[in-house]
Amino acid sequence: MSKASHQQALYELICRYAQAVDQRDWAVLSRLFTPEATLKGPGFSFDGVSAIVEGMNGLGHYSKTQHHIHNHLAEVDGLQASAETYCVANHIYETEGIERKLDWGIRYRDRFACMDGIWHFTYRELLLDWSQDLPLRGAPHETR
Template sequence: MTDPNPRHALYELACRYAQAVDRRDWPQLATLFTPNAQLSGPAFSFDSRDAIIAGMGALAHYELTQHHVHNQLVTLDAGEASVETYGIASHIYVRDGQKRKLDWGLRYHDRCVFDDGDDGTWRFASRTLLVDWTQDLPLEG
């Protein structure tokens, strides 16, 4: 079976990643990756789905996060896809008693594979986070 609308499904995969991370829903996040998936970014690298989920504990530093998924470019090649997704991630945290908001302008470079198993869905085989810019300001209101 092939995916009748892979571009939509790949955009939805990126949105489900954002939702799972922001909700700290690690079981849901695990379903989005292949068992041997890799996730890397500035100062981190995880080499399996289990390591990715364990590594997400670093988000405990933030009271909350909110990932916004923007434009996405997809190159399809049979059951694989190269995907670049732009977005902004906001991180709320406290430093020296002051609530702050750290924003990242980011891009994800992904290699996704179509899993033709029971659920016939796209999964991340590798995901690389690139941070293009940051802004860290006191949060008011």
């Protein structure tokens, strides 16, 4: 497999992660990590696939999420790799009868291992660069 092929496979792995999280497909998510992998971010750290899946279930309090993958640079060294990937994650939820959208500007710092020709996350760290929380739709205007 060429370096470009490995880099493409890593990008596809990151996209599969975003899709699995947004679709709440925990079976797919669990297959993307090595058994001893770690997923950490602001205020959380999950060690092992079961803890990762259980922890990601916390997204259930959002009615929808969308993770938009942007800049992605990967370095491949044999059967190991690392990458930094930018993402904007949208989280839709309701509070006090108002639908809101929480946006996160994320940088993922990842490490990977290739096992039997398939890349898996061994370590994923979510760095939160910025966030904003706004009503999803404008507030109704009062009429006088």
